[in-house]
Amino acid sequence: MSDKTALSSLPPGWTGTAPDTDALFAMAEAALDxxxxxxxxxxxxxxxxxxxxxxxDVLKSLDIEHPYDLTGLYEGRPLTERSIDASGGMPDRVTLYRIPILVEWIETGEKxxxxxxxxLIHEIGHHFGFSDDDMHALEDMA
Incomplete structure (x- = not known):
């Protein structure tokens, strides 16, 4: 395979360097918006x-063997499981894992x-207690 063939299989927008944490955070904020x-x-x-x-510890708790297999995680109590008098807990959190996302980006060619x-929308869906079908519908609406 020539060098040109290898380059033609890279995702559109590839600049030769991996987007950093700030770039992914900006993309996540745009997705929320x-x-x-x-x-x-x-x-x-x-x-x-x-x-x-x-x-x-996170991988073990989710029974995931390889760190590349987890691109995001919601931690918190879904809105559907809360009571009115529940307070004082830690804020809900969505973590996006940069390296696994970048690997999936390269492998799939998805923008x-x-x-x-x-x-992000999948993980936010967990916050609302949505099913996978609900999450797909939410993504289609956004």
Whole structure:
């Protein structure tokens, strides 16, 4: 295979360097902003974080063997499981894992901002207690 053939199989927009944490965070913020306005009051306190990989404890708790297999994680109590007198807990958190997202981006050729949006919306869906079908519908609306 020639060098030109290898380059032609890279995703569109590839510049030769991996987007950093700040770039992925900006994409996540743009994805949040694209959600229908009705969701905004319910997600304003959700913390969005970007990490390189999930740590070993997280992977073990989810029975995931390889860190490349986890692109995002919701931590918190879904809105459907809360009571009115529950307070004082840690804020809900969505973590996007940069390296696994970048690997999926390279392997699939999906536009990176769309992939980040997909992972983020899936994790935000857990915050609302949505099923996978509900999450697909939400993504289609955004």
């Amino acid at each position: 694209s959600l229908p306005a009705v969701f905004a009051p319910h997600i304003r306190d959700v913390v969005i974080a970007i990490e390189e990989f999930a740590d070993d 990176l901002d769309r992939l980040v949006r997909h992972v």
